[in-house]
Amino acid sequence: MEASTDLAISCRELRKHYPDVKAVDGLDLFVARGECFGLLGPNGAGKTTTIEILEGLTKPDGGDVQVLGRTWGSNERELRELIGISLQETQLSEKLTVLETLRLFRSFYRRGSDPEQLLRDLSLDEKKNARVAKLSGGQKQRLAVACALIGQPEILFLDEPTTGLDPQSRLQLWEVVARFREGGGTVLLTTHYMDEAERLCDHIAIVDHGKRIALGTPRELIGMLDAPHVIEFTSEPAVGEELFTWVKGYHGATRRGDGWLLRVDSLADAVPQVLGAIEKSGAKLVTLTTHAATLEDLFVSLTGRELRDA
Amino acid sequence: MREVRPALFELTLVRFKEFLRETEAVFWVFAFPVLLTVALGFAFREKAPDRIPVGVTEGPSAQARMKALSGSPALIPRLYDERTGREELRKGNISLLVEEGATPVYRFDPTRPDSRTARVEADNALQAAAGRRDQFQAAEVRVEEQGARYIDFLVPGLLGMNIMGTGMWGVGFGIVNARMKKLLKRLVATPMRKSDYLLAQSMSRLAFLVLEVAIIIGFAAVAFGVRVSGSLALFSLVCFAGGCAFAGIGLLVASRARTIEGVSGLMNLTMVPMWICSGVFFSYERFPDGAKPFIRALPLTALNDALRAVMNDAASIGQIAPELLTLAAWAVVSYLIGLKLFRWQ
Numbered sequence: 001m002e003a004s005t006d007l008a009i010s011c012r013e014l015r016k017h018y019p020d021v022k023a024v025d026g027l028d029l030f031v032a033r034g035e036c037f038g039l040l041g042p043n044g045a046g047k048t049t050t051i052e053i054l055e056g057l058t059k060p061d062g063g064d065v066q067v068l069g070r071t072w073g074s075n076e077r078e079l080r081e082l083i084g085i086s087l088q089e090t091q092l093s094e095k096l097t098v099l100e101t102l103r104l105f106r107s108f109y110r111r112g113s114d115p116e117q118l119l120r121d122l123s124l125d126e127k128k129n130a131r132v133a134k135l136s137g138g139q140k141q142r143l144a145v146a147c148a149l150i151g152q153p154e155i156l157f158l159d160e161p162t163t164g165l166d167p168q169s170r171l172q173l174w175e176v177v178a179r180f181r182e183g184g185g186t187v188l189l190t191t192h193y194m195d196e197a198e199r200l201c202d203h204i205a206i207v208d209h210g211k212r213i214a215l216g217t218p219r220e221l222i223g224m225l226d227a228p229h230v231i232e233f234t235s236e237p238a239v240g241e242e243l244f245t246w247v248k249g250y251h252g253a254t255r256r257g258d259g260w261l262l263r264v265d266s267l268a269d270a271v272p273q274v275l276g277a278i279e280k281s282g283a284k285l286v287t288l289t290t291h292a293a294t295l296e297d298l299f300v301s302l303t304g305r306e307l308r309d310a
Numbered sequence: 311m312r313e314v315r316p317a318l319f320e321l322t323l324v325r326f327k328e329f330l331r332e333t334e335a336v337f338w339v340f341a342f343p344v345l346l347t348v349a350l351g352f353a354f355r356e357k358a359p360d361r362i363p364v365g366v367t368e369g370p371s372a373q374a375r376m377k378a379l380s381g382s383p384a385l386i387p388r389l390y391d392e393r394t395g396r397e398e399l400r401k402g403n404i405s406l407l408v409e410e411g412a413t414p415v416y417r418f419d420p421t422r423p424d425s426r427t428a429r430v431e432a433d434n435a436l437q438a439a440a441g442r443r444d445q446f447q448a449a450e451v452r453v454e455e456q457g458a459r460y461i462d463f464l465v466p467g468l469l470g471m472n473i474m475g476t477g478m479w480g481v482g483f484g485i486v487n488a489r490m491k492k493l494l495k496r497l498v499a500t501p502m503r504k505s506d507y508l509l510a511q512s513m514s515r516l517a518f519l520v521l522e523v524a525i526i527i528g529f530a531a532v533a534f535g536v537r538v539s540g541s542l543a544l545f546s547l548v549c550f551a552g553g554c555a556f557a558g559i560g561l562l563v564a565s566r567a568r569t570i571e572g573v574s575g576l577m578n579l580t581m582v583p584m585w586i587c588s589g590v591f592f593s594y595e596r597f598p599d600g601a602k603p604f605i606r607a608l609p610l611t612a613l614n615d616a617l618r619a620v621m622n623d624a625a626s627i628g629q630i631a632p633e634l635l636t637l638a639a640w641a642v643v644s645y646l647i648g649l650k651l652f653r654w655q
Contacts, residue, residue, distance in 0.1 A: 057499060057655065080501035087499070091491040095331040096324060107320040108502040151500070 007066070008033045008155050008186040009054055014063035016049050016210075023049040024060070025210035031203075033154075036177065036187040038201035040194065040295065042305070046210035047190035048088055051159050054188065055085050068154060081110060084148035088159040092143065094133035098124055101132060102146055109151035122146050122176060138169025145176055156180055158189040162196060174200060194295035206299060213302050218295065225293045225301060227251040227263035231270060233288040234259030235278055243281055247273045254300050258286070263293070263301060317502055321510030325484065326517055339480070339522060343472040344529050350468070350591075351461055351534050361386045362405050362428045365395040369410030378439035379408070384431040406432055458622075465530040466617035467590040469523065473549060474584065474610050476522060477556030478577055481511045482564035486573040489564075489653070498654045508649055512557035519553040540620035544627055548620055551637035552613040558644035559609065565651040584610040612636035 009031040016024040023046045031037040039047045052058040054065060056072040056079060065072065070079055092101050102115040119125050122142050127135060135143065141161060148156055158177070162170040177187055177200055191197055197204050198218040206214040206221070214221055227249070238258045244250065249265030264270035267290050278285050299305075329335055363386045366375050372389060379387035390398060392409065399407045399417060406428035409415040414436055418425040438444075488494050497507060530536035538545050563580055567573035587594060587601075588610035597605060605611050616633035619625035627634075 055499060057495065077501060080499070085496070085499040087492060087496055089492050090496040091493065092496075093324070093328055093488075093491075093493060095328040100324060100327065103315075104320045104324050105500060106314055107317040108497075108500040110501070112314075147496075 006033060007031065007069075008035075009037075009065075009067050009188060011054065011065045012063055014050065014053060014065065015061045016046075016053060016058065017061055022210050024053065027063075027207070027210065027212055029054075029205060029212070031186060031188055033186050034181070034184055035202040036181060036189070036200050038197040038204040039188070039190040039207055040192065040197045040204050040299075041190075041207040042192055042299075045207045047192075047207060048159055049210075050207070051157055051188065051190050055083065055157050056080075081151060082153055083155045083157060084151060084153035085157045086141075086144045086148045086159065086161060088163075090144060092132050092140070092147070094131065097129050097131055098135070098143055099128040101143065102150060105147045105150045112151045113149065115150065118146055118150060121179070122149075123172065136169070138165050138172060141165060141169065141173060142176065145173065149176075149180065153185070155186045155188065158187065160190055160192070162191070162193065170196070194299075198295060204295070206295070206302070208299075208303050214298065221295055221298055222293055225263065225298050227265055228293050229264050229267050229270075229290060230293055230297050231262040231264060231267065231274060231288070231290050232256070232259065233262075233274070233278075234286045235283040236286050237283055239278060239281055239283050243277045244274050247277070252301060254304055261297070261300060263297065318506045318510055318513075321502075321507055322513045322517070325510055325514035328484070329480065329514065329518065335480075335483075339472075339476045339518065340525055343468060343522070343526050347465065347468055347526060347530055348533065350464055351530075362424055362431070363388060363403065364428050364432055365390045365398055365404040365407040367392045367395045367407065367409045371410060371414075374439070375408055375414065375436060378435050379432060381439070382431050382435040385428065385435065408432060408436075461530075461534045462536055462622050463593075463618065464591065465526070465534070465536045466621050467614050469526050469549075470552065470588070470610055470614040470617055471585065471590045472522060472526060473519065473552045473613060474556045474581060476518065477515055477553055478560035478563065478581065480515050480518065481557050481560030482567075482573050482577060483570070484511060485561065485564040486567050486570055489567075489655075490569065492655075495655045504652070504654070505649060508561055508645070508652070511561065512554065512645070515557045515560075516550065516553050519549060523549050536621070538621045540624040540626075544625075544630075545617075545620045547627075548613070548616045548630065548634070548637075551616075551634050551641070552609070554641035555609045555613070555637040555644070558641045558648065561648035562644040562651070565648045566653045568653075584608050587611070589614050607636065609637055609640040612640075 007030055009029065011027065011029050014024050014027040025046070027046070027050060029037070039050060041047050049058060053060045054067065056076060067079055068082055072079065096104070098119065099115060102119065106112050106115050116128065119128050122145070124139060124142055124146065127139055132140065132143065145158070145161065148158070156177070162173055165173070181187060189200065201218065203215070203217055204221060205212045214224060216224070234257060236258065241253055241260070244253070244262060247262070247264065248269045250270065251263040251265070253263070254261045262270065262274065271290070275285065361384060364379060366372050366379065366387050366389050368389060368391050376387050376389060379385050388404065395404070395407045395409070396417070398404045405418065405422065405424040407417040409417055416429055416432065418429055420426060485494070498504065527536070527538065559580065563576045564573050567576060587597065587605050588608050590610070594602065594605050594611065612633040616630040619630050
């Protein structure tokens with residue numbers, strides 16, 4: 001994979017240390033042209049720092065970064081024409097209308113889409129003369145993505161594009177990303193939603209504390225879990241782990257509140273045994289659910305913490 | 311498909327629209343200076359000089375003295391008992407107290423100009439009542455010609471102050487606001503030229519400057535008969551140079567500030583000394599000679615001096631060249647340093 005132009009993005013040994021935290025600590029990433037690559041991790045994992053280094057907005061302390069075979073140091077102006085960015089917290093000017101905002105961004109690029117056409121593609125057409133202040137969260141986010149797409153970029157960077165959006169708006173945004181990819185575009189996105197990563201991404205890197213702790217396709221990652229099923233329960237009083245380490249097909253447990261997440265081979269084998277063990281200990285079962293293992297469970301098993309509140 | 315307009319044009323247009331849609335800002339830029347001109351114009355309008363209140367203490371000669379003092383066009387006498395009279399004098403409600411005695415006793419504070427005037431006027435009135443005769447009657451010529459009144463001094467000062475305030479606030483506030491909302495960061499993530507963005511901030515200010523100046527000068531002309539006696543083109547050039555200088559300084563002040571509070575503090579630090587020193591409300595001739603070269607180097611001083619020279623003395627471009635050069639230097643140097651220091655994220 002040496003500096004090949006088949007790679008949209010490559011970075012090696014990326015490091016960025018702030019006085020109080022190692023935000024990025026030796027990260028390697030390789031993103032092929034035309035794929036959607038996801039950085040999945042909890043808040044504070046270093047996702048935003050990483051994506052902003054790749055976007056040329058933050059200077060790394062160490063490591064090599066190449067975007068479309070170019071480096072930020074010597075090809076900044078050219079690269080800016082080739083990538084589109086949606087930052088995590090940009091508030092576009094509230095006093096401007098949707099169309100005015102998009103025309104402004106269009107004026108920065110040598111080539112690009114027609115603003116009115118792009119608004120039609122993103123179903124923002126009827127809002128084109130509305131002030132940005134009057135848009136819903138989902139519409140604002142679509143406008144932010146429109147600003148990223150207006151220069152017809154080869155790579156689209158999205159930093160937590162659907163955080164805080166309602167399910168309908170998330171679906172709309174996912175469609176926009178899918179359509180961009182149909183045109184051959186490459187996408188790098190960060191998220192802490194595992195379903196978003198599973199749904200959109202060809203490859204996912206799970207990051208925690210500035211390090212890559214897992215890499216693969218969504219299917220491969222879930223396959224890395226030693227057990228395909230998860231039993232989640234709470235009891236009163238809480239019980240100890242020793243109660244069920246003997247259960248058939250048991251692979252490990254993580255404490256959650258007054259209960260546990262148990263990773264097991266087979267629900268049919270494990271559930272009756274777990275219930276029996278709790279009853280025998282004299283504790284009372286409060287809740288019990290089961291589900292097929294997800295990326296979230298992978299993260300929990302890798303770190304002992306959960307994506308959302310880690 | 312519509313033609314794509316240059317980024318500098320779009321950025322300027324957008325900033326102009328944002329500003330127009332900001333109701334409070336429009337008030338501060340347009341209505342406030344007019345209100346200030348009205349208030350100060352009326353406070354200092356041409357009228358007969360105020361009569362100075364003086365006190366007379368009760369006693370046998372009080373009535374005669376009250377009558378004599380009432381005859382003076384400069385004084386308003388009031389009758390008090392001695393204790394109240396002294397109390398009123400101490401509070402500054404009267405400037406002089408004429409105390410009872412065979413000959414009058416004047417009680418006053420000689421460091422107060424009003425009191426000294428009252429002392430002379432009261433003495434004249436009482437002496438005349440006692441039978442003194444003037445040796446001659448001097449003729450008086452009163453100076454009230456247009457261009458020499460206080461309002462003619464004040465309006466260019468207010469105009470200069472307004473060009474400073476709106477230039478600095480308009481540019482500085484807009485930039486810091488965009489920085490706080492991470493809009494600046496978003497913009498530098500595009501191929502936009504950074505210099506275009508900063509230039510657009512200044513250019514949209516200059517577009518507003520035309521409106522601002524027209525409103526203030528138009529109002530002063532209608533309400534107070536203030537005129538631009540020099541060339542209108544030169545007057546416009548002075549306003550333009552002032553606008554550029556303060557847009558540049560606004561940019562410099564906002565180049566690193568992260569919060570509105572931070573930039574507000576820096577703005578006041580920059581502007582308050584100039585309000586005081588640069589001859590807005592009174593001439594800086596009152597400051598010590600050693601300070602004057604520094605005061606003249608301040609952009610607001612240069613702007614005010616040039617505006618007054620063109621408006622009141624019909625100065626030529628040669629006569630105000632030093633002021634214009636001072637403003638140009640401020641504009642260029644502050645813009646370049648601002649661009650260099652500018653924090654985009």
